[in-house]
Amino acid sequence: MRAAVLQDIRDIRVLDIPEPRPVAEDDLIVRVKAVGVCGSDLHSYLEGGTTGPTRVKPFVLGHEFSGVLTPDSARKAGLSADALVAVDPSIPCGHCEWCHRGHTNLCPNVKFLGYAPHNGAMAEFVCVPRSAVHLVPDSIDPAGAAILETLGVAIHAMDLARPRLLESVAVLGCGPVGVLLVQLARLAGAGKIIAIDPVEQRTALACDLGADVACRSYAGVADVTEGRGVDLVIEATELIARFRACGALCAYRRPARSRRHSREQPVHPERCGVRAERACRSSFRVACRRFIRGPSRLRREGRSSSRRWRRTTSRSTRRLPPSSNRSRDEMESSRRSFARR
Incomplete structure (x- = not known):
């Protein structure tokens, strides 16, 4: 071959x-x-x-x-x-x-x-x-x-972020994962979504797919929010400088358990020696299951309370049977049942 x-x-x-x-x-x-x-x-x-x-x-x-x-x-x-x-x-x-x-x-x-x-x-x-x-x-x-493997990464990040209805969101980095995060934030009921990337064609695509404002640098967030900052920052780059900027963009402090960056909780990437995590057992399986349910299901899950998000995340970590064991008729019946809800 x-x-x-x-x-x-x-x-x-x-x-x-x-x-x-x-x-x-x-x-x-x-x-x-x-x-x-x-x-x-x-x-x-x-x-x-x-x-x-x-x-x-x-x-x-x-x-x-x-x-x-x-x-x-x-x-x-x-x-x-x-x-x-x-x-x-x-x-x-x-x-x-x-x-x-x-x-x-x-x-x-x-x-x-x-x-x-x-x-x-x-x-x-x-x-x-x-x-x-x-x-x-x-x-x-x-x-x-x-692209389901990439979508699984974005869904897992959104589960950890737990966005709330109508709060403002900034996405740092508009590569494939960042653009997917913009779309998921829109489905989750976010208010103003700010896409940040120095490459103009990336922010243009992000705006086409749901972002409200595009900035070439995180410093522009202060201008578009009149100095307030945003409620939630999602970092989708690999640059330490961008990682440090997350805290400066947040408008106020969240409890530590929310895993959000804030001004009062400085970010120290050199201390983040995370080798792996147990928060999600298979983001790929989660992406497959939720993608089959369709955007309407994602939207309803996203607009629910943060407590509902936690329950959804808990369910997503269970071991799932391979989708290949399901017939096409069963999958079609499942999609129709979710659509009626």
Whole structure:
């Protein structure tokens, strides 16, 4: 099969490599239909990895993708061969302490597709376990299904932020995650949404998708709010300077448990030595479940009280059965039932 292989730093080539073969009994072969380019893929291309310049062992990039099952795999999974699926790139071992607790995102033996030495989806075929495959509705195209992994990150951030009805929100950074956060904030019933990014085309897109005001720098927030600041700041960049700015943009202090930045609670990124978290067990599964429910369900959840948000988050951390086990008729019935509520 053909694949885009990262041979070395800034050296990616389209080569012929062997097709993947099922190893375990529940392994499925996915024919890739769409694949996204994540920021981590760019780091791997430019520097050899996400932790700085390093030597590259040839591998295939790509972890945000969707596709269809091959005929043999479709029969094994009980799905039609043309059914579109999204794939969770994080594959836990299923045997360690954290997997048994249900915190598969903390698995030390995790296999993450698209990170060396595990080949990713910039190829014609990928082999994944059945638990990683999620059936998506017919209304979602391959490109939309490929972005579910990114959407899961944004939904998890919004769950932690717990926005309140009509409060003002500033989103620092309007890359893919930032733009998704702007849309989720609008669905959650936010008041004025301020998009902050030095790249004009990014803030223009954010305004098209729900932001009210665009600023090239966080210093412009004082002008558009007449010096008040905003109620909630969501940081979607990797710059320490932007991280420090979050506290300066907030209008007033929130309790520490709300996990919000404020002027009276300085932000010290050098002290944030977080290796992983247990707040959400699988943001990808949460994104799949809520996306199937549709925007109207997201909107109703977002406009509820913060207590309701906590209950929703608590439910989202439960272990969910693979969406691939549900038939299309069951999924359609589920969508209709939610639409009637």
